[in-house]
Amino acid sequence: MTAVDGSREESERQLRPPNICLMLAEGRGLFEFNSSLLLLPLLMRAPRGDGHPVLTLPGFLASDLSMAPMRRYLKALGYDTYAWSFGRNVRGLSRMRGSLRDLLRRISDSTGRKVSVIGWSLGGVYARDLALNAPEIVRSVITLGSPFAGDIRATNATQLYEALTGESVDDVPEVRQAIAGDMPVPTTSIYSRADGIVNWRTSVLRPSATAENIEVLLASHIGLGVNPAALWAVANRLAQAEGEFRHFDRSGPFAIAYPPPEQAQS
Structure with a gap:
């Protein structure tokens, strides 16, 4: 391993969760939701969907319930939206993997x-x-403030x-490494440096011809899924034709919310 690689690895191990000020500011998520309601006419100018399942x-x-506003928005744009229907997310990756694969297969088979x-x-x-496990039936992946890269313990929820799931985030390191690596399908990571729950660096993937990062300025963690700029980016990414991928165009009605990709990854 080179010295540079060693330094990067050491830096990742030293990541800290967001500070208390950012965590206390998470209440602004309500403002982000209200902003989306006010800006709905603008959001509806996003490209129409092709009816594929999401x-x-x-x-x-x-x-x-947390993602109901996003599903309603995407449904209005023409997508066939699905909830996960497993209640609250408290069971952890190990116990959910099989159930989620079965759900994904049922949706793909039925549509x-x-x-x-x-x-x-x-x-x-x-x-x-x-x-990673079913690339033949996954069209694309979009993540919102997800801790999958580097020191994934750098969150205020670890x-x-x-305690609730009974599993450690350090369990099965080979699975962790695979999830942090390159994906076999087009992938977009949407994140915010103002995230008060997850250290934003753990949400940054390695850009490639089919993978990209989109930073949304000042978005909170609990508001990222209802933030108008994040919703616009999601709709824009989903509108790409199957088998095609173009990097996100940061122009448009919410351009001010997206810093250039070079700045986003520094």
Whole structure:
């Protein structure tokens, strides 16, 4: 291993959860939701969908209710949306893997189409795991504030996750490494440096011809799934034709919310 690689690895191990000020500021998620309601006419100018199925996976402690606004929005744009229907997300990756693969297979079989998977926070970790294990039926993956890269312990929810699920985030390191690596399907990671729950660096993937990062300025963790700029980015990404991928165009009605990709990854 080179010195540079060693330094990067050491830096990742030293990541810390977001500070208390950012965590206390998470209440602004309500403002983000209200902003989306006010800006709905603008959001509806996003490209129309082609009717393909979209599965939404909620974050830790959250239920399908948390992603209901996103599903309603995407349904209005023409997508066939699906909730995960497993209640609150409190069981952990190890216990959910089989059930989620079965759900994904049922959706694909019933529609005859590949499924786009959107995961918020821990739901994004599940989404990436699904893409690794069933790439033949996953059309694309979009994650929102998901801790999958580097030191994934750098969140303010790690201890609670381990207490409630009975599993450590350090369990099965080969699975962790695979989820943090390159995906076999088009992948977008949406995140915010103002995230008060997850250290944003753990949400940054390695960009490639079919993988990209989109930073949303000032978004909160609990508001990322209802933030108008994040919703616009999700709709834009889903509108790409199956088998095609173009990197996100940061122009448009919410351009001010997206810093350039070079800045986003520094």
